[in-house]
Amino acid sequence: MTFLRPTLLTLACLLASPGFADDLPSLGDASSAIVSPQQEHQLGRAWLALLRSQVAQLNDPQLKDYVESSVYRLVETSQVNDRRLEFILINSPQLNAFAAPGGIVGVNGGLFLNAQTEGEYASVLAHELAHLSQRHFARGVEAQQRMQVPMMAALLAGIVIAAAGAGDAGIAAIAGTQAAAIQEQRRFSRQNEQEADRIGILNLEKAGYDPRSMPTMFERLARQYRFDAKPPEFLLTHPVTESRIADTRNRAEQAKPGGVEDTMRYQLIRARVQLIYEETPGLGAKRFRAQLDENPKNDVARYGLALAQIKGGQLNEARENLKLLLAKSPNEIIYNLAQVDLDITNNRLPDAQTRVDRMLTQYPGNYPLNSVRVDLLLKQNRAPEAEKALENLLKSRPDDPDVWYMVAETRGLSGNIIGLHQARAEYFALVGDYRQAIQQLDFAKRKAGTNFPLSSRIDARQRELMEQERMIKDMMG
Numbered sequence: 001m002t003f004l005r006p007t008l009l010t011l012a013c014l015l016a017s018p019g020f021a022d023d024l025p026s027l028g029d030a031s032s033a034i035v036s037p038q039q040e041h042q043l044g045r046a047w048l049a050l051l052r053s054q055v056a057q058l059n060d061p062q063l064k065d066y067v068e069s070s071v072y073r074l075v076e077t078s079q080v081n082d083r084r085l086e087f088i089l090i091n092s093p094q095l096n097a098f099a100a101p102g103g104i105v106g107v108n109g110g111l112f113l114n115a116q117t118e119g120e121y122a123s124v125l126a127h128e129l130a131h132l133s134q135r136h137f138a139r140g141v142e143a144q145q146r147m148q149v150p151m152m153a154a155l156l157a158g159i160v161i162a163a164a165g166a167g168d169a170g171i172a173a174i175a176g177t178q179a180a181a182i183q184e185q186r187r188f189s190r191q192n193e194q195e196a197d198r199i200g201i202l203n204l205e206k207a208g209y210d211p212r213s214m215p216t217m218f219e220r221l222a223r224q225y226r227f228d229a230k231p232p233e234f235l236l237t238h239p240v241t242e243s244r245i246a247d248t249r250n251r252a253e254q255a256k257p258g259g260v261e262d263t264m265r266y267q268l269i270r271a272r273v274q275l276i277y278e279e280t281p282g283l284g285a286k287r288f289r290a291q292l293d294e295n296p297k298n299d300v301a302r303y304g305l306a307l308a309q310i311k312g313g314q315l316n317e318a319r320e321n322l323k324l325l326l327a328k329s330p331n332e333i334i335y336n337l338a339q340v341d342l343d344i345t346n347n348r349l350p351d352a353q354t355r356v357d358r359m360l361t362q363y364p365g366n367y368p369l370n371s372v373r374v375d376l377l378l379k380q381n382r383a384p385e386a387e388k389a390l391e392n393l394l395k396s397r398p399d400d401p402d403v404w405y406m407v408a409e410t411r412g413l414s415g416n417i418i419g420l421h422q423a424r425a426e427y428f429a430l431v432g433d434y435r436q437a438i439q440q441l442d443f444a445k446r447k448a449g450t451n452f453p454l455s456s457r458i459d460a461r462q463r464e465l466m467e468q469e470r471m472i473k474d475m476m477g
């Protein structure tokens, strides 16, 4: 991830420069120890755009849908007050997850690689949500202000570094010398960690999970990385000490037995993520096949094998495996989407379309199904229908850059040039490229010409984006 270096260096310089104390954002307003929820919300959105411009992301709709629904389920029984969340899935095999002020939830692909059950996955997120609900970030602001460091910038640097992986010595060195590290230390003080564990365990139990998953995961991580000179960033900030394990074990054992430890859905999604980080589809196929040889009833391994075979071009073998899975569970969305994927790869577009339409009658609001439907319509040159489908998708996901990307593509194909520029502007703004976003709206305005209502709407949006850009500049010092 060498492309991160120049920006991080810039960031490091900003953090080190003493000159910006005067125009610190109102974040650390001296009259109040904590940031107001509305300030947090706005800054969080701006900061997310900036983060998106810095790290590679996973845009698999099934993975996004799983993370979003599982986190919302936890949040429902958590102490998080402001439940307007936005998500980012970071394309890194390093173990990490965070819940940042403003309701930004980030999950690395590596969380799925390390958490062997849904309960383990949920225990990391419940812990992170507890940092958010207990305002461990905001409490640090006072201290930050004394050090004249803009908190969000420091936080961003810390997360970009975590995403890049602790293994990158260059980046780690920058982090080590800069305020990001100090910020991280404060947030992850022993007291805050204990509190996040305690509240996280309560949250797990209320959400119907077995909280014993938390100590189980800690124990395994401690064993796994005991002799590792370069443990993942998450373990550097969250050391799993003997006393921490014992403490969480004691607390978790007080919960009533019978909570959920794992789900089939988690394992299927985990197989998707494992395949992303497999060097070749062939290696993935080999690993899933070995699991299947051991236990021919292992449907997760069969699903993983089918996906690896689709990726590797063994389409007939994939078809046979999916046939077995679909015979058992004909309405499982995940299996049906794999079959759709196979049919698209095989250029059997009408078959895929029929399947998606049938599934959508059962699950009309499902994001992955709706997303692949748009893909299919575009592949069959049915742009006007795709555009209509996207208008619907935008209602439920108005701030999803992946959706705006598809909108731009679709409007381009259907000849809606003004709409194309507007959609591109929204996409670029969401991924933190304000210069391009504002430029796209210039193009749109030029095309709109004398259509006054339209050009003044575009103008208003452009002013909003300029304001957001200014806010980000302020935030970064």
Ligand SMILES: [Zn+2]
Residues within 6 Å of the ligand: 127, 128, 131, 188, 192, 193, 196, 238
């Ligand atoms: Zn923590």
